[in-house]
Amino acid sequence: MSLSEIRRLSQCVAVTFLTLLLSPVCLSSPHAPWGSLWGEAPPLSRARRQLRFGNEWSSWIGWSACSRTCGGGASVRSRTCITRNLQGGPCTGEPRQYKICNIQDCPTGALGFRELQCAAYNDKPLMGSGRYKWTTFQGGSTPCDLSCLALGHNFYYNFGRVLDGTPCQTELGGVCINGRCLRPGCDLILGSEQQQDACMVCGGRNTTCLLHRSVYRSPSQAVGPFGYNEVTMIPAGATHIWVTDNSKNYLALQNGRSQYVINGNWEIDWPGEYSVAGTKLVYKRSADNRESFEASGPTQEDLHIMVLSTDRNSGIEYEYWLPRDRYALYHGGRSQLHQPHQSATFSPWQRPTSTTTTLATTSTTTARPPSTTTTTTTPAWAPAGHNPSRHQNNQPQARLERDENWSNQIPQHHRPGHCGKCRRVRGKGNRVRQYCQKDFVFRGKVLGKQYRGQETRYDMQVIHTYRNRFPLVRREFMWVPNVCDCPQLEEGRQYVMMARRHVNYERTLNRILLETDSYVRDYRPREDELLRSLEPECLKQSYPPTA
Numbered sequence: 001m002s003l004s005e006i007r008r009l010s011q012c013v014a015v016t017f018l019t020l021l022l023s024p025v026c027l028s029s030p031h032a033p034w035g036s037l038w039g040e041a042p043p044l045s046r047a048r049r050q051l052r053f054g055n056e057w058s059s060w061i062g063w064s065a066c067s068r069t070c071g072g073g074a075s076v077r078s079r080t081c082i083t084r085n086l087q088g089g090p091c092t093g094e095p096r097q098y099k100i101c102n103i104q105d106c107p108t109g110a111l112g113f114r115e116l117q118c119a120a121y122n123d124k125p126l127m128g129s130g131r132y133k134w135t136t137f138q139g140g141s142t143p144c145d146l147s148c149l150a151l152g153h154n155f156y157y158n159f160g161r162v163l164d165g166t167p168c169q170t171e172l173g174g175v176c177i178n179g180r181c182l183r184p185g186c187d188l189i190l191g192s193e194q195q196q197d198a199c200m201v202c203g204g205r206n207t208t209c210l211l212h213r214s215v216y217r218s219p220s221q222a223v224g225p226f227g228y229n230e231v232t233m234i235p236a237g238a239t240h241i242w243v244t245d246n247s248k249n250y251l252a253l254q255n256g257r258s259q260y261v262i263n264g265n266w267e268i269d270w271p272g273e274y275s276v277a278g279t280k281l282v283y284k285r286s287a288d289n290r291e292s293f294e295a296s297g298p299t300q301e302d303l304h305i306m307v308l309s310t311d312r313n314s315g316i317e318y319e320y321w322l323p324r325d326r327y328a329l330y331h332g333g334r335s336q337l338h339q340p341h342q343s344a345t346f347s348p349w350q351r352p353t354s355t356t357t358t359l360a361t362t363s364t365t366t367a368r369p370p371s372t373t374t375t376t377t378t379p380a381w382a383p384a385g386h387n388p389s390r391h392q393n394n395q396p397q398a399r400l401e402r403d404e405n406w407s408n409q410i411p412q413h414h415r416p417g418h419c420g421k422c423r424r425v426r427g428k429g430n431r432v433r434q435y436c437q438k439d440f441v442f443r444g445k446v447l448g449k450q451y452r453g454q455e456t457r458y459d460m461q462v463i464h465t466y467r468n469r470f471p472l473v474r475r476e477f478m479w480v481p482n483v484c485d486c487p488q489l490e491e492g493r494q495y496v497m498m499a500r501r502h503v504n505y506e507r508t509l510n511r512i513l514l515e516t517d518s519y520v521r522d523y524r525p526r527e528d529e530l531l532r533s534l535e536p537e538c539l540k541q542s543y544p545p546t547a
Helices: 003-022 044-051 113-119 324-331 428-437 525-532 535-540
Strands: 073-078 096-101 134-136 145-150 156-161 175-177 180-182 209-216 227-234 239-246 250-254 260-262 272-276 279-285 290-295 303-309 316-323 440-452 455-468 475-480 494-503 510-513 520-522
Touching: 096 175, 113 134, 113 145, 209 227, 209 324, 227 316, 227 455, 239 303, 250 279, 250 290, 260 272, 303 316, 316 324, 428 455, 428 525, 428 535, 440 475, 475 494, 494 525
Parallel strands: 475 510
Antiparallel strands: 073 096, 134 145, 145 156, 175 180, 209 316, 227 303, 239 290, 239 316, 250 260, 250 303, 272 279, 279 290, 440 455, 440 494, 455 475, 494 510, 494 520
């Protein structure tokens, strides 16, 4: 063989070798395995190319039809493992997924799902013997077996597995799937570990709501005040409500319409589960006088926690979670309407802020005045001999906002002149007109009163709102443009009031103004019912807002 022939043969062998090395399939047969040419393992370059791709799941197909039309059934969807690497092993996870569906209650009197499955075997021969009527048997060998009791006889028969979507017999909330009892997560997927957080967000991390916790104590250590007293108002939208007391008193509960739901009208109800404000509330009472209210929420209306006082109050603890926007409304600091009377004698430093209420013990943050202040100013409304240095480390008492850390009650001066008799607004026409025109219609409790110049300022606890154009918080200032106690409001009593928002020309005042001709009534259940029926009247006629 000549040298040129040997050279061409070597080149041909080299080209053939490179072609086989780089080709993804065998040249002789497209289905021949790599081992037929290269032994037991593929070439290194091919192996590296395969490792780039792993076996993975395809997308889920749609959910199947629900196994039941009501009462909670099961639906299934599936997916396929796409094999990209023969050596990669199977896909991790389940090829099927089940979820709860059609969870709405069935019509009253409808048969249960197990009972329907047992009834399907009525009058059918059983192993060549007689025919029977069947009903559900509570106590089968496994929770997902269809165990049915023969009516009129003392034996039961196991017909095999129940249908998918049948509730388990032994585990509350569990559902039978392929003979296994699975519990759904908050995403309704059976076997899911997703749970709701305190904000009722599935899979959340408590970032969309805030916790409010406090303790209610009586104004004094003595017994009383005897009878029903309000502990707190829990706003609508609250979740994970928990109230507990360990005394000889009794917890009570009112709904948003101020109607007693538990332990009202001097009658003590049995512990148990109650439907309140769109949620289930559990009332517990033990032999050692410990009581509690527990509700998951979210509530659809305000709840009023009450206490029927017959003995000393050792402290009623309560807590709940609120969405951030509602928490800011009720506990997020000063309301826009908490504007004091403007006066030239008011000092321009920052006042302390507080989240306390009169009867609740909560945290307080105090801001001190600037240290550069060396002189004190006696406010124009201060009594003779008043010395601000006696209170709170020489902090002047002419504050721009309310301070809950000391008694902020100013001695009532003698009212000048003759006020005469207060005008009392009466009649259904005035009630309807002011209800539709006023900016604020609410039920409140008078906590305190101060005379400021020629006006009176009331410290109000807002208990319930009916119709408001602007949001209210639990504590508000309310102003009356006289010092004649007109309308007549007594401290400690509850009233239904219709007031307007007052913003002056300079926009330095933004407050609740109760005028002398405003509609004011002592709170009574009858008055509450009348107000709740007025909303349609506002839709029938177009009432212009008050100026």
